[in-house]
Amino acid sequence: MESSTVTQPWAIAVFDIDGVVRDVSRSYRRALADTVEHFTDGGYRPTPADIDRLKGEGSWNNDWKASEELIYRYYESQGRDRNTLALDYETIVAFFQVRYRGKQPDRPAAWDGYICDEPLLMSADYLQSLSRAGIAWGFFSGATPASARFVLEQRLGITPTVLIAMGDAPDKPNPTGLITAAQQLATNPHLPAIYAGDTVADILTVRRARYEASDRPWYAVGVLPPHLETASDRDRYAQQLTEAGADCVIEGVEALTSDHIQALLA
Template sequence: MNTIVIFDIDGVVRDVSGSYRRALADTVENFTLGAYRPTPVDIDQLKSEGIWNNDWEASQELIYRYFETQGQPREQLGLDYKNIVAFFQARYRGTDPENFTGYICDEPLLLSPSYLEQLTLAGIAWGFFSGATRASANYVLQSRLGLQSPVLIAMEDAPGKPDPTGLFATVRLLQQNIDKLSIIVYVGDTVADMYTVEKARNLQPEKTWIGVGVLPPHVQETPVWRDAYAETLRQAGAAIVLNNVQELTPAKIQAIRTATAKGGNLEDLRAELFSEE
């Protein structure tokens, strides 16, 4: 197929609503002395701005914004970012320096190794580009899913999204065994993920870049929330939005490739893809 599919991890490969997002809420609550605990909607609204992919930075920003509503400028707060990160990690990773014991241990998986095997059998190269730390990403990919040395670009390897540097690095690693690259699909669950694809397209227009949105489990609790989140991803550039990553089957990827080859705009692509369903 000469196609590359690259997956984000959080919200795509694993459900982080009870881990990363819980740790984020815990952190904000702690540093606002219990006065404010952000709701899932609050967190989504922040992330819809497209620049808060790093949950440590997102925690700090929500703390700042809370105190600003109380009339305290952020310049006067004296927040220590290292303390914020340390508190967050104690919740998410746990306090044992040798083993994961925190919220990370209870993350539901959103795809299975057999799904990735289907992609391989269809001749589709795949890998991962995530803002998670390498240790956290490897925990889910290797320890939980049993993948052997998967292609991975993590937090330590590249600037945070929506900077596409890490996406480019992942493509270079996967492209080594491809004679003629057709399309690159990046699968993510946030506005920052879709913005990353757009920036990649602007910097490397000679390649065909497709953003596929996936709805994280927490937004599927109500139809209104689900539909609003899906529209946000589409507005950010997602060609299609799926309920689960495993809906991106080899057949669907082939449909994306065919529709893209015909040219046209995003609306034409979406219409073509939905006609295949």
């Protein structure tokens, strides 16, 4: 199934992947916590709330960079200057990848890490329903291309025609990748586009797209990630997304039906 089957779409839906298509609370976030714990010699393991607070700053969509930043902040809390620390970013990335992908991180067919156990939050049937309703869809994610393709093609069973992943465009909240995805999904530059994501950086990406591609109406949909266990956690996170500029916040991505999209654009 491919998104290009929508020949005359009336709207575009672009989706983030982590926290939207798949639950990464026990995979990416677990690998992040493992990495920080390892490089602080067991001195600090960030909690889900710690990671939320960092990502709430809007600049830490890349989990490798987020890991590095939390390591730096831990040592700063111990009175050390980050400029004196001998951290090697590539070593941090390599450790993270072994945890997340497995002992052969460059061979997707051999992956046996946390990525293999990620619950899916979106179904192929849901995407088919959008196609039938005349909505073109694609993906823009900070995940690596290999990781994104693994979940979309091998886990979800789809072959999207539009996938902008890490390295294809600058990191969010730079809107280049989102704008490119929308352009690839439909030639009409005035067609409304929705971006569904679960972080402040995702919402800020939409806000910036409104300035850089102002001919197109842009809508930001906040999706509550599944690691939020209590009602108060969800309310607090929803408020954070709303304050960042989300046009609406939903409990899960499949709540973004064609009827919901029509109401949003009305």
